[in-house]
Amino acid sequence: MKYKRLDFIQDFLGHQSVLATEIxxxxxxxxxxxxxxxxxxxxxxxxxxxxxxxxxxxxxxxEFK
Structure with missing residues (x-):
C-alpha cells in the first residue's frame, strides 16, 4: 500500500484540520x-x-507504445 502525506492532501482539499483529511x-x-x-x-x-x-x-x- 502506498502512503501519501496527509498534509499535502489536507492543503489540496483546503481542510483546516488533518482530522477531516483522514476521513x-x-x-x-x-x-x-x-x-x-x-x-x-x-x-x-x-x-x-x-x-x-x-x-x-x-x-x-x-506509435508511442
Missing amino acids: YARVGSKQKRATLEKVYVDVINKEAPSWDNNTDLLTWLK
Missing part, C-alpha cells in the same frame, strides 16, 4: 470519484473529446 484518506476510490462528480458537475464533460474522432491524431499517438 477522505479512508474512503474508497469509487466513492471519492462519485462525490467529486456530484460537487463539480459543471467541470465534468460527459461528451467525447473532439480529438476522439481525429483518426490521424489517434494513429500518431498509437
Whole structure:
C-alpha cells in the first residue's frame, strides 16, 4: 500500500484540520470519484473529446507504445 502525506492532501482539499483529511484518506476510490462528480458537475464533460474522432491524431499517438 502506498502512503501519501496527509498534509499535502489536507492543503489540496483546503481542510483546516488533518482530522477531516483522514476521513477522505479512508474512503474508497469509487466513492471519492462519485462525490467529486456530484460537487463539480459543471467541470465534468460527459461528451467525447473532439480529438476522439481525429483518426490521424489517434494513429500518431498509437506509435508511442
